[in-house]
Structures are given as structure tokens and as C-alpha cells.
Amino acid sequence: MYNYLNSTGGIYFTYEAAVSLTVKGTEYEVTNNLHIYTAIDLSCNKFQGEIPKIIGELRWLALLNLSHNSLTGHIPSFLRNMKELQSLDLSSNQLTGAIPPQLTALTFLEVLNLSGNHLSGGIPQKGQFSTFNNDSYIGNSALCGSPLTKRCANTASPPQQVGNGDEDDAGDELRWEAIVMGYGCGLICGLSSAYIVLKLGRPWWFVRYVEVLQLKLMKRYA
Structure with missing residues (x-):
């Protein structure tokens, strides 16, 4: 609830600021102190095209939800600049290509959802990526590597030479x-x-x- 009184003292009004956010898979209603809550939820807006570069400039953002849109192109490596990011949801879009290994630099990332896209290649194994389970990648049939059961072709162990x-x-x-x-x-x-x-x-x-x-x-x- 916010209270305002004008300079003449003749007008007094109140209003309540609130917004619903999906944070780490759970929906919350956030009220007050919105100016210090670093979250953007743009899910279910029918957005098209590639993820804009300006997103990578939001360095203090803790939550980014762009799920259930029609975003295309690759997951941009400039997302690594968002050093404070704790939750990233890019699920249910039309993103293609590999998961950029630069995202392993996001040391505070606790929740990742890339499901329901057309991603391919090996899943990064360093940093926080070693903590995510299958649910983060489900629906991307061309992905491989842990935690998925599908192994990447180039990770097979070379045959052992048998000799005297x-x-x-x-x-x-x-x-x-x-x-x-x-x-x-x-x-x-x-x-x-x-x-x-x-x-x-x-x-x-x-x-x-x-x-x-x-x-x-x-x-x-x-």
C-alpha cells in the first residue's frame, strides 16, 4: 500500500502495487518494494524472434522467465553477463542449437528450464549445470550427456589395446x-x-x- 500527499496538502490517495510472478516453478503474488525486486516474467505473451541482446545488460536480474512464447534462434551466450541470475526459464519456445557453455559462469543459477525446445548437442557439465536434472531438458530429443541417459557420440571411451x-x-x-x-x-x-x-x-x-x-x-x- 502506497500513500501520497501532494505539496498543498489537499489531495491524499492510496494504492496497492502487486504483480504475479512465477519464481522457480511456483507462482507468487508480490506486493510492495517492487523497485528492488529484480525479476522479469514475460511468459505466455506470443513473443516471436530471437532473444534481444538488451536482455544481457540486465546484470542485476535474479529471475528471467520467457517461457511459452515463440522465440527462435540460439540461446545467446551474452546471458552469461547476468551474474546474479538465480532462475532462467526458456521452456516451450522454438530455440535451436547448442546450450552455450558460457552459461556455466552463472554461479548463482539454481533453477534452469530449457524443456520443450529444439536444442541439440552436449549439455555443459561444469558449474551449476552439474546440479540440474532431466526436467530441465525434457522435450529436446537431440540433446545428449548427463543427466540424460543419451550419451554423446564423442564421449565414448576409446577401445583399449590388448597386447603382450x-x-x-x-x-x-x-x-x-x-x-x-x-x-x-x-x-x-x-x-x-x-x-x-x-x-x-x-x-x-x-x-x-x-x-x-x-x-x-x-x-x-x-
Whole structure:
């Protein structure tokens, strides 16, 4: 209930501000203090087209409900800018494409409803997305990944190679031997180059050190 008195004191009137909101799946009637309640419920309005970019600028919004419209296009990644968002309902639209992984940045998101669209691809697994159940995605037959039972094709584990353990150990030993030999040869070539440069301009003590080290390496890998 709001009370107003004009400057002359001659007019006095009252009114009550109230609005019905669907918050996290439950309908509430909110009265008073509407100026600090950061929620937008635009469900069931027959809106068409893509989600406008200006929505992403509502950085202090806690609840966004755009369900039961005719929205098309992809879920925009700019929704990640709404850092305070706790409830996002985009259900029963005609949205397509993948769920943008950028939405995992919404660390306060407690409720997500993307059901009844035409989304596809893998469901993000990080952040709050690891807490949502099947109900958040029902009706999107092309989605895959946890918590759905449908696995994504690219997440299948590669077949395990079966072989003799001794042969594998021998192969590893040969590979390491080749690496060490290559390192030694490369070191010899590198020291030879350094030797030539330093021989022309000294210092003699370092040249002598290179000569001794080069001789040892040549004997080892001869």
C-alpha cells in the first residue's frame, strides 16, 4: 500500500502495487518494494524472434522467465553477463542449437528450464549445470550427456589395446633409447658449432672444456 500527499496538502490517495510472478516453478503474488525486486516474467505473451541482446545488460536480474512464447534462434551466450541470475526459464519456445557453455559462469543459477525446445548437442557439465536434472531438458530429443541417459557420440571411451606386456615394455625401452641417442647426437653437433665459434675468438679455457666434453660424448655414443 502506497500513500501520497501532494505539496498543498489537499489531495491524499492510496494504492496497492502487486504483480504475479512465477519464481522457480511456483507462482507468487508480490506486493510492495517492487523497485528492488529484480525479476522479469514475460511468459505466455506470443513473443516471436530471437532473444534481444538488451536482455544481457540486465546484470542485476535474479529471475528471467520467457517461457511459452515463440522465440527462435540460439540461446545467446551474452546471458552469461547476468551474474546474479538465480532462475532462467526458456521452456516451450522454438530455440535451436547448442546450450552455450558460457552459461556455466552463472554461479548463482539454481533453477534452469530449457524443456520443450529444439536444442541439440552436449549439455555443459561444469558449474551449476552439474546440479540440474532431466526436467530441465525434457522435450529436446537431440540433446545428449548427463543427466540424460543419451550419451554423446564423442564421449565414448576409446577401445583399449590388448597386447603382450613384455612387448610393450620393450617398445618403450627402444623409444627412450632413440630419444637419448638423438639428444646425444644433437648435443654433439651443438657443441661442435659452439667449439668452432669459440675457437676463432677464444676464450681458451672454455674451448678446452668443450674439447674434453666432446671427446667423452663421442666415446660414449661411438
